Amino acid sequence: MSIADWFSARERRRYVRAGDVSVPADVADGVWVKCDGCGKTLYEGELVEQLRVCRHCGHHLAMTAPQRIESLADEGSFEETEKGLTPVDPLSFAAAKPYTESLASAREKSGLEEAVVTGRARIGGIPVMLAVMDFRFIGASMGSVVGEKIARLFEQATAARLPVIIVTASGGARMQEGMFSLMQMAKTAAAAKRHSDAGLAYVSVLTNPTYGGVTASFAVLADVLIAEPGAMIGFAGPRLVEQTIRQKLPKGFQTAEFMLEHGMVDEVVPRAELREHLVTLLGYLRARQDRAS
Amino acid sequence: MSIADWFSARERRRYVRAGDVSVPADVADGVWVKCDGCGKTLYEGELVEQLRVCRHCGHHLAMTAPQRIESLADEGSFEETEKGLTPVDPLSFAAAKPYTESLASAREKSGLEEAVVTGRARIGGIPVMLAVMDFRFIGASMGSVVGEKIARLFEQATAARLPVIIVTASGGARMQEGMFSLMQMAKTAAAAKRHSDAGLAYVSVLTNPTYGGVTASFAVLADVLIAEPGAMIGFAGPRLVEQTIRQKLPKGFQTAEFMLEHGMVDEVVPRAELREHLVTLLGYLRARQDRAS
Amino acid sequence: MARRHIMEFERPLVELESKLAELRRLDLTGDPQLLLEVSALAEEIERLRRETYEHLDPWARVQISRHPERPKTDDYVTALFTDVIEIHGDRAYGDDEAIFAGFGTYGTRKLVILGHRKGTDTKSNVRRNFGSPHPEGYRKAMRAMRLADKFGLPIVTFLDTAGAYPGIEAEERGQALAIAESLALLSGVRVPVVVFGIGEGGSGGALAIGFGDRLIMLENAYYSVISPEMCSNILYKDPGQAKTAAECLKMTADELVAIGIADEVVREPLGGAHRDPAPVFEAVGAALARALDELVSQEGHELVERRYARLREIGEYGS
Amino acid sequence: MARRHIMEFERPLVELESKLAELRRLDLTGDPQLLLEVSALAEEIERLRRETYEHLDPWARVQISRHPERPKTDDYVTALFTDVIEIHGDRAYGDDEAIFAGFGTYGTRKLVILGHRKGTDTKSNVRRNFGSPHPEGYRKAMRAMRLADKFGLPIVTFLDTAGAYPGIEAEERGQALAIAESLALLSGVRVPVVVFGIGEGGSGGALAIGFGDRLIMLENAYYSVISPEMCSNILYKDPGQAKTAAECLKMTADELVAIGIADEVVREPLGGAHRDPAPVFEAVGAALARALDELVSQEGHELVERRYARLREIGEYGS
Ligand SMILES: [Zn+2]
């Protein structure tokens, strides 16, 4: 199901919630989910209403891209861009599971064409370019399409003089596209820089988990870096670090709170406050434009 | 004795060496000096020929500003600037020893009007603006005159599109001029920034000791930071640090080598190699101008 | 309420006050002589109070500037600004709680706020290192300056530090370099910079975020190249002559205006801002608004040129 | 000379060679049958040598790229440049010896040189962390990039790292942020950037200083989004399938030219650059000179636009 389809389905049946993207619409509300934080069982319908934050322990569960967009964008304001961009298999990667199979099952599981959804939106009336990554799509890894969509997002934002908001999640670069994936790091970083050099604002929201080539490129090049509570954020995954140093990791290593303490992110903002917070923040980052207009 | 006098005296009597500035010319060569490094006694005449580097232990003894200028500038190329700027006593500072007395004795001891000598020079044929600080003048502390001379140096270098070389030494800001002294930090830093923004090169040579308001302003804002072997460099003096933390300082704390290890200076260059090193370095930093000409 | 913090210079007054309080607890109706004495004492106290607080010497003001109940950066932020968003960290090493950096709105004016940050109790003072920043604090401030410059937000800073921290780790991570880079950066931001000395203005550690297009000092704030104690130590090998040093250094608000370093003094209630902070917040807000009104109409490059010209004029010398 | 390092793929050949060497130590004059066998063995060895080295598979090339005697950044710096001045430190935390940064002159061309730096023995490898940088290494590289940009010096970089170091402290000091900032900065320097893959090109840790206006790969260097071992680990839960992974990843010099990532391959002597480094240095120098000749005439902004256009073209997708 494409984003457009999803939104139009949502228009038709208001009671179908964002969580449904990953499951047939008619059973969605009946799904029970186990909280990763406290292990308690949660009712998906209610959970989505609470922005997928556990009412028992406050744990922030993963959101799908459509859910996230719904939670941030003013109703009806989101217009998807570049939805025609689809992944190919440039290296004919066939080790273990062929890449084409991985893509097919990711597509089926998520209802998305790729790991990032980009578009124009308004947040509290402020026009922005918005990108949201979806971990269900091959761990929201960055291949050619993710890189290209992010680069275009920054370019379109630069042309239209709009702020960029990106909600990240990623396991890193997509290895099945080899060096094409790695080079997306340089491409997206360069695009972000050009947008910044034009004096425009970029706010990044790092959600659980954001790692590797995404963290080490566009994700952290924002003017203000926000992390969600408890989100795991880093360059190298914790298992790799543990293997490398051959000792246990310190408690809380690579959590949002750890990143805050180590000076890497500006703020840890609970999901329930995120939208309002972005509106206030954008007020500052657009002050010059607002004065000029 | 002014710098000009000193240089002309030197012209008249070639055997009178730079070390003589602080002592009557007729006894200079006969002075014996004790090395701070190994404690051995050294003959001043010979020591100056070795750029005041102990031949026993390699310790770099303090140089006077005239000695330093002679060791770096092409013979006869140094033209002093702003020698008319003289310190005043803006706060009528009279606690303990009146400031005017401190100035008078510093003048007498050093033969200089203030703690920095500035001018135009050539080094290996390359035209530069050169400043050298002289620790004998109230610990080469920075008051209004030092700040003003450094600011003018950068401004003149910017106007003439010349690189700046500064050989620093300082105990910090000159407390007897109160806030006038402190504000010289901002003034010199701003002047250095404007010179840098004009695409021009600045190389700083940190010598023993460089501390406080000088280290924390223009001294470290160079494109390339060179330190002399063993030079003590820092913000807070070692005694203050020791008092604050109430424990012994680690061995080698705040030495040039410590600064190198901690990533604060680019290089530690022995004095005997400094001149040639600067010539090579300036070749890189002036490459664009050299290509254009 | 916690026990009142008594400053050295107000001790004689406080002693008389407590004597008077004691006397007043007695039933003196049958003792007209004592009643007369009490009334004389009250008069004497009133006279002494005026003498003590109306003609504060520099050393007394230093003590007021350090008073634990004196309003701090956080108090000004809370009192003056809405929609405050604090930013954290230098994106390289850590988040220094001795520096506040963030966004805030004064009336309708959106600003970047910087300040040294002292604690209110032992715990918060330890976290904030008693207001003495490490290099990462200045590097956080620089991030805020860059944001202000990029997004055209005027900067207001609140100075209140005994100085940059003189510790091993601070030296190892480049305290001097961080301050120097901050000075250079601040000299070139293309937005108005309004600086308030609200408490201690200790040397390079204050200056790193402490100069701009206006320098406004609270009446009992100080700004100095060196602390009176350290100055006394150097001059007399004894910190006990701090009073003399404080006088020589010309470090109080009024003196700084007199020698042309500061632009303006915000008056405090008798005895200091901690006696009644509300009017102080109001006066600071008004001074901020006036300064911004004068500055915001200037183009960025104009501000930078004038700021440089201001700096260039500071210094006294013969020629 | 130290004992020769034998790579997995050359083991059959080396075994035959040592058998032949043993036979040749015998006195075979009276044994024509054995003499014939020796001569046959020598022929067999010659055939196998060609087979082994002339058609190296990707996994074999990865082994060559990691060969301990393979020429390293320091060797190229020494062989190609005069007047070399190394710069140190990030001016904030430390000096990372896993990154070389400095100035050097090739012929008459003054350049900024960057490179990953492996050691030559245990001691130097420990100091240089086996060529895996920490954040301060990338921050040092950024300082060098800014100097190059400011002074109009072209940048040449030598890639040779298994990757940025995945340790606790590296994460604590912002490995990801340092790499990201380096990418952004390098994308915008207004001077030519010529990149040589001389050994290992491990993922983001290589890329941080590893893209520009030309990417020239040594024949047995690799450049990859992930190491073959880690890729195998993820795909097969077993690092033993690295050979298969290496083939799938298209990470060798010739493959990278074929898919449009790299521009050019510098050929190596049979068996690898370590067998005879001199002609490799010469070929690298020649390739550098050619690249600079093509690039130096372009204006800074032109270079930046073309570099961005190069990046923008990388990626395969349907639409
Ligand atoms: Zn829970």
Ligand SMILES: [Zn+2]
């Ligand atoms: Zn000696």
